[in-house]
Amino acid sequence: MTDSELDFDPEELAMLRQLFRSEAQDALEAVTELVLAAGSARPSREALTEMMRATHTMKGAAGTVGLPVMVDLAHRLENAFAAFGRDPALWTAGTADQLVEVIDTLRGFLDAMTAPGGETQTTGAGDTLRAAIEQLRHPPAADPAATGDATAAGRAHPRAESVSDAVPRPTDAAETVRGVAPAPAEPPPAATADAAPEPASDAPSDAMLVEPKAWLRVEPERVDEVMSSAGELLFDRTRIERRVQLLRTLARDLARTRQTLHDSIADDAAMPAALRNTLLDAEGELAGQAALLSQTTAALLDEIEALRRTIGELQRGLTRIRMESARNLMLHAARTLRALRRATGVKVELRTSGEDTEFDKAVAEQLVDPITQLLRNSVAHGIEPPEERVARGKPAVATIAIRARQDGNSLVLEVSDDGRGIDTAALTRRLVATGRWTTARARLADDADVLEALLDTGVSTRGEADELAGRGVGIGLVRQTVAKLGGEVKIASAAGKGTAFTLRLPLSTALAQAMLFKVDGQVYAVSSVNVPDTTFVDAGATVATVRNDTLPVVRLEQLLGHGAATERRPAIVVTFAGKSLVCTADKIIGAREIVIKPLGPLLAPLTLYAGATISGSGKIQLILDPAQLVRRAYPDGPAALTGPSSAPMMLAGRALVVDDSRAIREAMTSMLGSEGWIVDVAEDGARALQMARHQRYDLVVTDLEMPVLGGFELIARLRGDDRLAATPVVVITSRASPEHRRRARELGVRALVAKPITRRKLLAALAAR
Amino acid sequence: MAELRNVIIVTIGGARYAVELRWVREVVSLGFVTNVPTAPAALGGVCNLHGAILPVLDVGVLLAGVAARPARQGDSALVVEVDAVVCALRVDQVDHVASLPESRGEVMDAAGRPLVLLDPGRLIRRALELVTADAERVA
Numbered sequence: 048m049t050d051s052e053l054d055f056d057p058e059e060l061a062m063l064r065q066l067f068r069s070e071a072q073d074a075l076e077a078v079t080e081l082v083l084a085a086g087s088a089r090p091s092r093e094a095l096t097e098m099m100r101a102t103h104t105m106k107g108a109a110g111t112v113g114l115p116v117m118v119d120l121a122h123r124l125e126n127a128f129a130a131f132g133r134d135p136a137l138w139t140a141g142t143a144d145q146l147v148e149v150i151d152t153l154r155g156f157l158d159a160m161t162a163p164g165g166e167t168q169t170t171g172a173g174d175t176l177r178a179a180i181e182q183l184r185h186p187p188a189a190d191p192a193a194t195g196d197a198t199a200a201g202r203a204h205p206r207a208e209s210v211s212d213a214v215p216r217p218t219d220a221a222e223t224v225r226g227v228a229p230a231p232a233e234p235p236p237a238a239t240a241d242a243a244p245e246p247a248s249d250a251p252s253d254a255m256l257v258e259p260k261a262w263l264r265v266e267p268e269r270v271d272e273v274m275s276s277a278g279e280l281l282f283d284r285t286r287i288e289r290r291v292q293l294l295r296t297l298a299r300d301l302a303r304t305r306q307t308l309h310d311s312i313a314d315d316a317a318m319p320a321a322l323r324n325t326l327l328d329a330e331g332e333l334a335g336q337a338a339l340l341s342q343t344t345a346a347l348l349d350e351i352e353a354l355r356r357t358i359g360e361l362q363r364g365l366t367r368i369r370m371e372s373a374r375n376l377m378l379h380a381a382r383t384l385r386a387l388r389r390a391t392g393v394k395v396e397l398r399t400s401g402e403d404t405e406f407d408k409a410v411a412e413q414l415v416d417p418i419t420q421l422l423r424n425s426v427a428h429g430i431e432p433p434e435e436r437v438a439r440g441k442p443a444v445a446t447i448a449i450r451a452r453q454d455g456n457s458l459v460l461e462v463s464d465d466g467r468g469i470d471t472a473a474l475t476r477r478l479v480a481t482g483r484w485t486t487a488r489a490r491l492a493d494d495a496d497v498l499e500a501l502l503d504t505g506v507s508t509r510g511e512a513d514e515l516a517g518r519g520v521g522i523g524l525v526r527q528t529v530a531k532l533g534g535e536v537k538i539a540s541a542a543g544k545g546t547a548f549t550l551r552l553p554l555s556t557a558l559a560q561a562m563l564f565k566v567d568g569q570v571y572a573v574s575s576v577n578v579p580d581t582t583f584v585d586a587g588a589t590v591a592t593v594r595n596d597t598l599p600v601v602r603l604e605q606l607l608g609h610g611a612a613t614e615r616r617p618a619i620v621v622t623f624a625g626k627s628l629v630c631t632a633d634k635i636i637g638a639r640e641i642v643i644k645p646l647g648p649l650l651a652p653l654t655l656y657a658g659a660t661i662s663g664s665g666k667i668q669l670i671l672d673p674a675q676l677v678r679r680a681y682p683d684g685p686a687a688l689t690g691p692s693s694a695p696m697m698l699a700g701r702a703l704v705v706d707d708s709r710a711i712r713e714a715m716t717s718m719l720g721s722e723g724w725i726v727d728v729a730e731d732g733a734r735a736l737q738m739a740r741h742q743r744y745d746l747v748v749t750d751l752e753m754p755v756l757g758g759f760e761l762i763a764r765l766r767g768d769d770r771l772a773a774t775p776v777v778v779i780t781s782r783a784s785p786e787h788r789r790r791a792r793e794l795g796v797r798a799l800v801a802k803p804i805t806r807r808k809l810l811a812a813l814a815a816r
Numbered sequence: 817m818a819e820l821r822n823v824i825i826v827t828i829g830g831a832r833y834a835v836e837l838r839w840v841r842e843v844v845s846l847g848f849v850t851n852v853p854t855a856p857a858a859l860g861g862v863c864n865l866h867g868a869i870l871p872v873l874d875v876g877v878l879l880a881g882v883a884a885r886p887a888r889q890g891d892s893a894l895v896v897e898v899d900a901v902v903c904a905l906r907v908d909q910v911d912h913v914a915s916l917p918e919s920r921g922e923v924m925d926a927a928g929r930p931l932v933l934l935d936p937g938r939l940i941r942r943a944l945e946l947v948t949a950d951a952e953r954v955a
Contacts, residue, residue, distance in 0.1 A: 532867075569851060667862050
């Protein structure tokens, strides 16, 4: 079979053969490992089946890339493995060594065969290999006579030594492939090692001797699930870290308290000796406990750091699982170009580099269309006819080059041609003619602006029959697709020299499964992890029953749109931090894979949104934060709901609650405590002031009407003390009159909360600025 | 002699303004504008700009507290960048680029009429204040 009979162009064939070579090398290596794993014993039935599978696949691939000799050899190997399976007696003590040697030789042969022009130069070696494979089933120990004969036959076989005599024997190969019983005792193994053009360069290493490599096929969704859990882990770690930081503050405070106690005991000369000793003992104990707390906290922080590293490794490992090389993409490009060449008759060849560059499978799949589009554009518009090229001093056959490389955290794919380049003047005229640009705009624009406009969809969609219309077709789609993946496209062109498109993409994208739904004409998303179910909600219902649970309903048409729906609506069930709710929608679109984009600093304060994604048509869709939805459904919910993703709030620290009612003190302690605050209490302003002078507080929450020293007096005293002036104060009162509010403002009170206090009011006060 | 400023002259709500070119990254025609329901009126929506999320500010609201019509696809906008914050200022019309003398926050156009020189940094800070205040009110 010659190349012309195959369905490939020479460069594509060369590429396919390189691909075949690496696949076949892997298959043969796997076989070697299986053989070695069995030691001198016969490999298990499973191992033999696996070996047959590997060689069978190799046989099929070899046929596709037009290597009949390899087809024959693989076929014979497969038959040999089948024979070992059928008849255990065929496997003797020497078979394993023999087999490994044959495979090594075959691997060298494979390299030589798939090198340029290698096919015609290696036929002789093929014959000897064929003989060696057949010999496997005829163990020398069992039948010494056969070995002797075979050696003699080998010497009588001139082709085995003479390369010049080597002629392809297509009929021979074809027959054996059809599965006719192979002729017994063909030429011998004696010449095997010498005849092979290159001895296998990589002899089995120690690592290979250990265990056979097992391949695992996993659905991508499963990897994504784990990936998403790893993300959650990161979130949990942040929360733990915050709590531990608080513990550390507490440990420092404890040490300070001990010091105060120590000083007081030392200063008080009048103290009875017995009391002094008791207090000193207690102080000593306190010191020990404070030190222990401090040590434990430090150790905890170290462990959190270790956890952070492990999570990082986990995420990197998972990312690697999703990686694939650029090879498949290049192969696809070669096939596309061949089809284009056939359809148009344009003389062009493809050059590729960087096939080993690895990137996310999801990214690779998405890039197939853009690359096809770019090739199509080059062939249709970029490349001049051969005579024109020659006249310009260029080679008659044009070149399209695809280069892949990694640059930091980006994958860079460059698709360039050596054609005529883009006529920016004509493109400008086109932009003006289609009303896309004003003449004033056109005057201001430079070449880069014009090329940039080409990447906009607008130019292409208005395409009429003129020299540029086709040029723009689909180029906008390239930008859209790449943008959706979080990448960008650059275009460079030089008149008469060619055009280059540079696609810069993230190596892996922040991909997530999300449930998409429509509310008031816009599409929104919630991470699928948080959407276990969908349901329906009746008109006007405030609760819905889902799997025997009664859940609160959040009406998204009210939250995100205008007005209340009167009819029964589809809804999604949202779960976060152990709480579930039901969100109504106009329509549920379904689960999709999305790329999460950050909202940026301007939108970040809008905590309802966790991010955004870009639809296939380039529209932005907002991602709702499940934590915020839960907060809306459970306004008085537990503190766990106000995690890092909640409203900007005062960081928890140490708070002083001042109120003459014990019930209110207790209630406030509980509410603040569940937000992570350490709470001290005082029953009046005087006591509070005294405490504030000994202990730094991050927040003072005070009532107004109290005995001894009232709330406003307390605040005034705090403001009058340099060290305490900056302490944030929140006032709780049953008298929220305008006069009270005015006075509170004057005293720089952070917020004034009317009694009765609810958790929600308190949180709002803490969030206020 | 007043200092010359390289500005782009735009029309917003019937009035003409100048924006210094050094803040302007590009002049675009907005793609599909997605409404951000819980945001204040100063934020006219978000747009896809080369795969990134581009907030569109309503200059009318920021300057005078008067809401113009909502931003929509095809509107002209200046993409400005100040301190790594990128956003779009929706305008009714982009007139032309000029080099004009500045004095006290205004520039004189060729006909000698004064034009207010918009400060994108201040507009962004104002928008951020409004968005933050609104977010807290909602929370």
